[in-house]
Amino acid sequence: SQTIHQWPATLVQPVGSPLSLECTVEGTSNPNLYWYRQAAGRGLQLLFYSVGIGQISSEVPQNLSASRPQDRQFILSSKKLLLSDSGFYLCAWKWDNEKLFFGSGTQLSVL
Amino acid sequence: QKEVEQDPGPLSVPEGAIVSLNCTYSNSAFQYFMWYRQYSRKGPELLMYTYSSGNKEDGRFTAQVDKSSKYISLFIRDSQPSDSATYLCAMSEGGYQKVTFGIGTKLQVIP
Numbered sequence: 001s002q003t004i005h006q007w008p009a010t011l012v013q014p015v016g017s018p019l020s021l022e023c024t025v026e027g028t029s030n031p032n033l034y035w036y037r038q039a040a041g042r043g044l045q046l047l048f049y050s051v052g053i054g055q056i057s058s059e060v061p062q063n064l065s066a067s068r069p070q071d072r073q074f075i076l077s078s079k080k081l082l083l084s085d086s087g088f089y090l091c092a093w094k095w096d097n098e099k100l101f102f103g104s105g106t107q108l109s110v111l
Numbered sequence: 112q113k114e115v116e117q118d119p120g121p122l123s124v125p126e127g128a129i130v131s132l133n134c135t136y137s138n139s140a141f142q143y144f145m146w147y148r149q150y151s152r153k154g155p156e157l158l159m160y161t162y163s164s165g166n167k168e169d170g171r172f173t174a175q176v177d178k179s180s181k182y183i184s185l186f187i188r189d190s191q192p193s194d195s196a197t198y199l200c201a202m203s204e205g206g207y208q209k210v211t212f213g214i215g216t217k218l219q220v221i222p
Contacts, residue, residue: 006154041119041214042214043115043199043212043213043214043215044155044199044212046209046210049209059209088152090155092154094210098143098145098162098203098205098210099145099157099160100145100201100210101157102147102154102155102156103154104153104154105152105153105154107152
């Protein structure tokens with residue numbers, strides 16, 4: 001069966017520090033991968049998606065970037081975090097072209 | 112106008128009640144409809160998946176889609192305290208189109 005791993009679960013970072021969140025999927029090949037952010041009181045915002053190695057599409061211009069160095073690995077990064085980058089970050093993969101399955105999420109607090 | 116509208120609640124009901132959760136949408140091209148359940152600080156979990164109009168039942172949960180009215184519903188029968196969570200509706204045109212989420216309705220089932 002397919003599983004998605006996301007870490008860390010919680011992260012507290014100072015403003016201006018770098019960020020790296022990692023997500024890996026097991027049990028499937030060439031998945032479509034997604035990064036979402038969920039801010040308090042707001043819905044899920046799609047940040048990036050990838051249909052293959054090295055292929056990244058950005059949904060909103062921001063302080064973040066994404067990379068897909070391997071088929072089942074998706075990384076979210078920032079060179080310098082802002083206060084507004086705080087939120088709950090979720091990695092997801094898409095199966096059957098329609099169904100999204102999410103990781104457990106990373107709660108990021110930028111102080 | 113938002114593409115997907117969902118009342119954020121909170122909605123409080125007594126244990127055993129029938130719960131009705133709803134979303135409206137504006138994009139008539141949506142044809143895949145989903146409901147996710149999200150516990151606090153966890154990733155959303157796919158609960159129900161429906162293609163086009165009609166009803167789908169799974170245990171205590173029933174999902175309804177009315178494409179003519181652009182309206183979808185999730186009914187929970189015999190609600191339990193363990194159903195207390197945030198419920199997000201989601202929809203997609205299909206293929207590689209992105210999934211659009213509602214803001215989520217927070218439900219509390221009181222014992």
